[in-house]
Amino acid sequence: MTPFPNRITGAAVLAGIAGQPVAHSLSPVIHNAWLQAGDIDGAYMPFAPKDAAGFDTLIAAGRAGLVQGLNVTAPFKEQAFALADEASDAAKATGSANILVFEDGRVLADSSDGVGVLYALAEQAPDLNLKGAVVVMLGAGGAARAGAGALIEAGASIRILNRSRDRAEALAADLGPSVTVTDEAALAEADLVINALSVQPAIDLSALKPTAVVMDMTYKPVVTPFLAAARARGLTAVDGLAMLIGQATPSFTALFRRPPPPMDLRALLLAHLGEAA
Secondary structure, three states, X not given: OOOOOOOOOOOOEEEEEEOOOOOOOOHHHHHHHHHHHOOOOEEEEEEOOOOHHHHHHHHHHHHOOOOOEEEEOOOOHHHHHHHOOEXXXXXXXXXXXXXXXXXXXXXXXXXXXXXXHHHHHHHXXXXXXXXXXXXXXXXXXXXXXXXXXXXXXXXXXXXEEOOOHHHXXXXXXXXXXXXXXXXHHHHHHOOEEEEOOOOOOOOOHHHOOOOOEEXXXXXXXXXXXXXXXXXXXXXXXXXXXXXXXXXXXXXXXHHHOOOOOOOOHHHHHHHHHOOOO
């Protein structure tokens, strides 16, 4: 991509991403590339509040008009939802938010994580029909919560497989009757297995049927050991980079009040990560 500097003036719009840690995030790479390509007077910055009180302070800055909007990542997604004055159906479905927009002192919450999951599946597993599908979700944390709502709305049923059964049962209770807690026996009936853990799972992929799809929400490396093992079995693999790209467009549109300019984000991000296409 040929760089051309977007202008930064006194009227520049400021948005960003809040998380702890946040230095690893690719969101500033994505959004600032879009701002530059569109010659938009704005900037997208990382914010790393040290704790919940620090995040409260950042939200107060947004209410005061210092920041136009934020993406939110771990561990603040549920706190972001709780602090909002108004929330979208997608955010309400999971009790978490990865987008906060500030308007006239009010906080509006939304979640595009589910959009990202559906985008990634449509792009890399187009033959998967989610209506009536059995999805085994590995993990019961914020990532699992964020992705589950859109899958349920698409007609899938969720089976949560987590080391802490109590945490899995709490998440299932929050998400409703389409979600149950399971053990590894459920892998045999899974149409889709999603790793929503921050670590690589230790499960037996040989239990999966040949038509099963395997997805990893992490993207460093893009082809994780989990996905590499799935591909070695001949299974369809969906990477976390596609999910990140899928959730970025609605984020940019919400934060900067306009759609992003067209760009091959995957090529940009693979080059940034130093990985081959």
